[in-house]
Amino acid sequence: MTNGETRGPLLAATGLVKAHGRTQALRGADVELRAGEILAVTGPSGSGKSTLLHCLAGIVRPDAGSVTYDQQRLDRLPEKRRSELRRTDFGVVFQFGQLIPELTALDNVALPLMLSGADRAEARARAGEWLERFEASGQAERRPGEMSGGQAQRAALARALVTGPKVVFADEPTGALDSLASEQLMAALAQTARESGTAVLLVTHDAQVAAYADREVEVRDGAVAALEVTA
Amino acid sequence: MSTRHILLGLLASSPSHGYDLKRRHDERFPQARPLAYGQVYTTLQRLVRDGLAEVDGTASDGGPERTAYRVTDEGARELTRWAAEIAPPAPFVTNEIFAKLVVSILTGADADAYLLAQRAAHMRRMRELTAVKTAPGTDLTTVLSADYALTHLDADLRWMTTTAARLTTLTAEVCAT
Numbered sequence: 001m002t003n004g005e006t007r008g009p010l011l012a013a014t015g016l017v018k019a020h021g022r023t024q025a026l027r028g029a030d031v032e033l034r035a036g037e038i039l040a041v042t043g044p045s046g047s048g049k050s051t052l053l054h055c056l057a058g059i060v061r062p063d064a065g066s067v068t069y070d071q072q073r074l075d076r077l078p079e080k081r082r083s084e085l086r087r088t089d090f091g092v093v094f095q096f097g098q099l100i101p102e103l104t105a106l107d108n109v110a111l112p113l114m115l116s117g118a119d120r121a122e123a124r125a126r127a128g129e130w131l132e133r134f135e136a137s138g139q140a141e142r143r144p145g146e147m148s149g150g151q152a153q154r155a156a157l158a159r160a161l162v163t164g165p166k167v168v169f170a171d172e173p174t175g176a177l178d179s180l181a182s183e184q185l186m187a188a189l190a191q192t193a194r195e196s197g198t199a200v201l202l203v204t205h206d207a208q209v210a211a212y213a214d215r216e217v218e219v220r221d222g223a224v225a226a227l228e229v230t231a
Numbered sequence: 232m233s234t235r236h237i238l239l240g241l242l243a244s245s246p247s248h249g250y251d252l253k254r255r256h257d258e259r260f261p262q263a264r265p266l267a268y269g270q271v272y273t274t275l276q277r278l279v280r281d282g283l284a285e286v287d288g289t290a291s292d293g294g295p296e297r298t299a300y301r302v303t304d305e306g307a308r309e310l311t312r313w314a315a316e317i318a319p320p321a322p323f324v325t326n327e328i329f330a331k332l333v334v335s336i337l338t339g340a341d342a343d344a345y346l347l348a349q350r351a352a353h354m355r356r357m358r359e360l361t362a363v364k365t366a367p368g369t370d371l372t373t374v375l376s377a378d379y380a381l382t383h384l385d386a387d388l389r390w391m392t393t394t395a396a397r398l399t400t401l402t403a404e405v406c407a408t
Binding site: 044183187190191206207208210211212213214216227 | 347350351353354357358360361365378381382384385388389392396
């Protein structure tokens with residue numbers, strides 16, 4: 001943590017510009033994510049929140065501006081290296097967990113470990129521990145179609161965290177959940193992230209979800225504004 | 232909020248003396264403002280005057296003498312009536328934020344900056360309440376009480392967000408009249 005602080009933010013974007021066709025999603029967005037912090041990114045629909053997350057996670061390349069992760073220019077890395085980083089250093093959760101429908105919850109969670117070279121038995125054992133941590137052990141042998149939305153998101157969260165990432169990107173992780181399931185998922189995510197020192201970039205339009213974060217920024221018309229009052 | 236009925240309800244579950252009643256109230260409603268002893272004793276005297284509570288006995292336990300109270304049959308009936316009575320959904324909530332916003336517009340102050348600062352303050356309070364309710368070992372009473380506050384703050388926030396997006400129109404309307 002001390003190293004992270006002296007070296008500046010873990011992940012930083014400067015002057016990000018990104019267009020989807022004729023739609024300008026980002027118009028010079030700046031944001032910093034410090035090691036171990038939970039940062040909420042809020043803003044109205046279509047403001048560019050998700051595009052910002054995609055650029056920061058190295059899923060899409062910005063048209064202009066820079067993304068620096070752990071002192072490397074993420075936006076300049078070749079796709080192969082970026083996808084390797086996404087496997088080793090990043091975890092991602094979307095609104096709909098995007099679990100692989102043919103696999104059980106346990107195999108879904110084990111998958112990132114196996115892709116990183118762990119053998120199946122070891123990967124499944126660790127996946128089982130993560131499901132237990134998220135109180136989803138009962139779902140281990142179920143496929144996504146047999147789980148409730150909340151259970152599937154817990155499995156998706158376990159899958160995002162199983163590799164011990166430095167950053168978790170969560171894009172409206174509670175968007176499809178009722179308020180109780182949403183609260184339980186957020187409590188599990190916040191607690192795990194704080195215990196393990198994992199930074200979380202949390203995109204949400206829900207203030208009650210954003211309230212789990214340490215800090216909040218707002219995306220408006222493709223730019224980022226701090227929602228903070230400096231006393 | 233009827234402190235009188237809440238204290239009567241606590242007495243209905245077990246007779247108590249004033250000190251004990253205050254302690255039970257503050258434990259049961261941790262997010263509420265703690266009751267002053269004076270308020271508890273005054274309320275108890277009024278409950279007795281109105282026939283809703285009566286003296287259960289006195290004990291000293293080696294210290295000062297304390298009077299315990301219990302609910303009367305009439306008090307129990309009053310509690311049943313009050314608990315089943317619908318709380319009126321307030322259609323015209325006193326809205327200080329809206330009042331400040333209109334005054335900001337009228338005086339040419341920066342209404343947008345005010346709304347942003349107010350939203351930040353709401354979010355800060357929501358983060359505090361979320362920390363309270365997610366702290367290890369928090370009981371359900373505290374969680375639900377924090378949830379109630381969070382939901383209301385969230386409603387304020389949504390209203391402020393919508394209002395911020397419509398500020399230009401509001402300004403034109405306020406200034407035209």
